[in-house]
Amino acid sequence: MKLFKQVLLAAVFMTSHLAMAGEVSVAVASNFYKPLLQLAEEFEQATGHKVAVSAGSTGALYAQIKNGAPFEVFLAADQARPEALEKEDKAIAGSRFTYAQGQLAYWSMQKGLEAEEDFKKSLAEVEHVAIANPKNAPYGAAAMDVMNELGVYQQAAEKLVEGNNIGQTYQYVSSKTVEAGFVALSQIYVDGRVAEGSAWLVPSSLHRVLNQDAILLTDTNDVARAFLDFLQSAPAKETIRSFGYKI
Amino acid sequence: MFDTYFTVIWLTIKLATVVTLVLLCVATPLAWWLSQTQSRFKPVVSAVFAVPLVLPPTVMGFYLLLLLGPNGPVGRLSEMIGLGTLPFSFTGIAIACAVHSFPFVVQPLQNSFEAIGKRPLEVAATLGASSFDCFRNVIVPLARPGFITAIVMGFCHAIGEFGVVLMIGGNIPGKTRVLSVEIYNHVEAMEYAQAHWLAGGMVVFSFIALLIIYLVNQKAANRSIA
Incomplete structure (x- = not known):
């Protein structure tokens, strides 16, 4: 299967990009850093082109791009920042698309979380619940949506512990400092399942969409375009899904 | 793997x-x-x-980015005189790092200069030493612990620099990706084993460096008592 995937990839990309091996520099939101490393490897195997990856927070990368950072592709953790770059003429108009959709998970290191009732029961029992800062982290804002939608926010308000970002929130729960928290499925997903503890995968109807957009920053590099085409190909989407994203 | 480590460590040492x-x-x-x-x-x-x-380093990094960027006053100047844009280059992170480490070098030097007092300089001047002579043969030897502290503190602070370098440097492999940023990358990718190794290496390194300062200072203190 893996071989088939590689051959297919090679066939698609070798024919369209017979040019010399090039390089593309990609700025990526930290939450997508790990999947991108895997995608970069697959892209390199298929085309021979190298991918130079620079990770940072979406906000910091946005500020850097506005101030002339030499990135060619931007994979953000939200839609707002690529949209803003497009409006400000710092990116190629019309090249923006959603490359991944985040899946929110209510996660604990304990067993037994699976459905909505488990979440409500857990919420009543735990001392603290970790969420990412709702002001600047999309997953934090989505977690607030869920609690408001289910009418449990009042009950939870006093228990909330805010991580500065989704990575810190993950660390609170994984270190068992906090009993449970709202994290991204991609953080706890290994080989197609929740690796440790248990989680309720929150239905996306309960919160705002967690779309992550990609955008092309310069049109002088064909490899950059090829990489964005690759991101939208079926094999790439399969890889993205295997990391706990929807697309 | 070792290639990347080598590049990262070499870049970090070069920067510091x-x-x-x-x-x-x-x-x-x-x-x-x-x-x-x-x-x-x-x-x-x-x-x-x-x-x-x-x-906070990220705040300083942000303002340095505005200052050194193509629209900032320093950025315009550097482009005018042909240096190009400074952020996202080695020169850029070196400047940012130097600004951020400045107090760590100035303060030990200032303290040790103040500790010398006026008398040795007056004596040297009476004996006809020029100001350069005076600096080289009186001040530098007397302020040696201060210089060593300043060098080690400046070097270590630059090695451990994170927020400013991440903001100004942009985490670019081989160009601005230093050790602290590489640790951040490993943590973001949840590669805790690699992160632990690099972080552990930094702990050992900084302990040795700081031990050197304190040993030297203690020796100097003992000498002045004797």
């Missing part, structure tokens, strides 16, 4: 060395002036150069 050398050249005259001056502007100057101690 360049920053330390530049800071010694810039901070020594300033520290000397601060230690000797009676000017009423001294508190203002001292305060200005201590600001990097207070500002």
Whole structure:
């Protein structure tokens, strides 16, 4: 299967990009850093082109791009920042698309979380619940949506512990400092399942969409375009899904 | 794997060395002036150069980015004189790092210059030493613990620099990706084993470096008592 995937990839990309091996520099939101490393490897195997990856927070990368950072592709953790770059003429108009959709998970290191009732029961029992800062982290804002939608926010308000970002929130729960928290499925997903503890995968109807957009920053590099085409190909989407994203 | 580590470690050491050398050249005259001056502007100057101690590194990185970027005053100047844009280059992170490490080099130097007092200089001047002679043969030897502390502190601070370098450098492999940023990358990718190795290496390194400062200072203290 893996071989088939590689051959297919090679066939698609070798024919369209017979040019010399090039390089593309990609700025990526930290939450997508790990999947991108895997995608970069697959892209390199298929085309021979190298991918130079620079990770940072979406906000910091946005500020850097506005101030002339030499990135060619931007994979953000939200839609707002690529949209803003497009409006400000710092990116190629019309090249923006959603490359991944985040899946929110209510996660604990304990067993037994699976459905909505488990979440409500857990919420009543735990001392603290970790969420990412709702002001600047999309997953934090989505977690607030869920609690408001289910009418449990009042009950939870006093228990909330805010991580500065989704990575810190993950660390609170994984270190068992906090009993449970709202994290991204991609953080706890290994080989197609929740690796440790248990989680309720929150239905996306309960919160705002967690779309992550990609955008092309310069049109002088064909490899950059090829990489964005690759991101939208079926094999790439399969890889993205295997990391706990929807697309 | 080892290739990347080598690149990252080499880049980090290069950065720390360049920053330390530049800071010694810039901070020594300033520290000397601060230690000797009676000017009423001294508190203002001292305060200005201590600001990097207070500002969160990412905040400082952000303002340096605006300042050095293509639309900032320093960025315009550097483009005009043909240096190109400074952020996202080695020169850029070296400048940012030097600004952020400045107080760590100035303060030990200033303290040790102040500790020398006026007397040795007056004696040297009476004996007909020129100011350069005086600096090389009187001040530098007497302020040696201060220089060693300044060098080690400047070097270590540059090695451990994170927020400023991430903001100004942009985490670009081989160009601006230093050790602290590589640890951040590993943590973001949840590769905790690699992160632990690099972080552990940094702990050992910094312990040795700081041990050197304290050993040297203790020796100097013992000598002055004897």
